[in-house]
Amino acid sequence: MARLISLLARAYVMAVFAFIFIPLLIIVVISFSADSYLSFPPSDWSLKWYGEVLSNEGFMQGLKNSAIIAAIVALLSLGFGLPAAYALERLDFPGRTLIRNLILAPLILPAMMLGLGILMVFTPAGLVATYPGLVLAHLVMTLPFSVRILQTTLSNLGADVEEAAMTLGARPLQTFLRITLPRLMPGVVASSAIAAILSFDEIVLSLFIVGPRLTTLPVAIYRYVDERTDPMVAVLAVLLIAISLAIVLVVERSVGFAKAFGR
């Protein structure tokens, strides 16, 4: 009986894995197809669709835009998120609990609603289809995550070590730079990476405020898929996965490193 349950459990886990990874596998396989339409298995193999993507002006421009935006969003998300997390976690001020909860609101609101709101504010402000506009819109999504991650890291660190530094004569800024920040590195790396990935993959908000002058890679892909389906789509999917995976790996390595170094 126990063996049967164990066998069933194992089969279940396999099924879940298959459910997640087989579509991925199929996409990767199709990306190497030589056919000019989506078919599985492909009748012949080639790298021609990779060549198509890399020489496609629109996609490459979108990739560049998305990368620039993701980098800036990651930086700003940290720059705004860290002080906010610090204040919410370490300082006592009226309305702290309220702000703590409100800051998570963008995670709960439907993205459609947010996008509409952003469009209504950004249009008169001339921010539509501009870098600042897209960065700001993405920050609405990423900041709650950054603040939350940094807040959790800070709260796990506890305040007593910082207090010890202060009794030894360290002013708040010195304490932050020499004690808090070094110990916060895993959270800093993790929150920046998540902000970058969220921004890089973001589509709903972007759809509202991109324009012919400035578009992102996910939007470009979305528009392309809307019109045609050929193995180029598979290649683009593989590229997106590869980039996200690369960021995750970098984080894993550096956070692991920082942890071994700092704790």
Place this chain on the structure above:
Amino acid sequence: MTDAQPSAPPPHISIRALTFDYGGKRPAVDALSFDIAKGEFIGLLGPSGCGKSTTLRLFAGLMAPTSGQISIGGQDIVSRPPWERNLGLVFQSYALFPHMTVTQNVAFGLKLRKIGKEETAARVAEALRAVRLDGFGHRRPSELSGGQQQRVAIARAIVIEPEILLLDEPLSNLDARLRDEMRFEIRDIQNRTGITTLFVTHDQQEALTMCDRIAVMNAGRLEQIGTPTEVFDRAATPFVANFIGRANTLRSTLDRNGPSLLCDGQPLPAPPASELPASGSDVSVMVRPHAIRLRPAGSGGVAATVARRVFVGNMIEVELTLTGGQTVAVELQPNDPAVPLAIPGAAVDLDWSRDDMRIFAA
């Protein structure tokens, strides 16, 4: 409090009605008032949760008191931030800097004080030697045992030669031998440097052996402050009598004419009139187990029956029952001539000197 000398120098530290409320049922620190002289080694003694750590945090400026004052050298420091107080605080949790080596931990305060490289190195080495950790400088806190971390915390606090040293149970994690050594070492450092020290502990033995004076706290309030002899022999409250050393509590009736005491109908040694509580006739009489003498029945004293007798190494503990049912513990030295009397079931008489007795309103 009671021992203010007429020509006492102005206190180094003076606490007035110090109160801190976390928002619980009652304040964690409740109207604490006492003075500390320069160079004094004060023990803050009390049961877990009585507000010792909170008091130290108020001293260090990590929290602002709900009300009350702390003045150092005549100046109110309540509004001064922690980094301007020049205090050394050893946290109950050690609070070492995990991303720094032991040497960097200890040198941290000196660096902030812009002490030169060579002097820093020398002082760090000396501090580490004092806590028996020379040779550990390159390690990180995570590579040390709890007791070693605790000693790094002590070194980090003393190396800056603070004006006041605050120690929050700094020896709780050491084995008996090392604890004795560190007690001596801390007292020695304190004697040499003359740093006014507040030493938190819930170990009465530690407080009695190390401190110039002991402040006994209970539930946020100061029960008594005095020399070890004072708090041990002349406990000001039943709590102090019970918390420091063991004490028998005998519910008795006080007749103010005489005066005389009756416990379950039996007369107790006559109390000195100056020691009586202000009012009431129901009182608790406290006597330490080692102050009670055992005598053969009928020789005069409080009649009792031996219930149990236990040999605990350096002495014999005898438990007795009074005629009314109250129990009394007596400690006898193994060579005490009364030991043969302590046979379970035997009737004996108990006696003690009136000076060994404390009387409190019940």
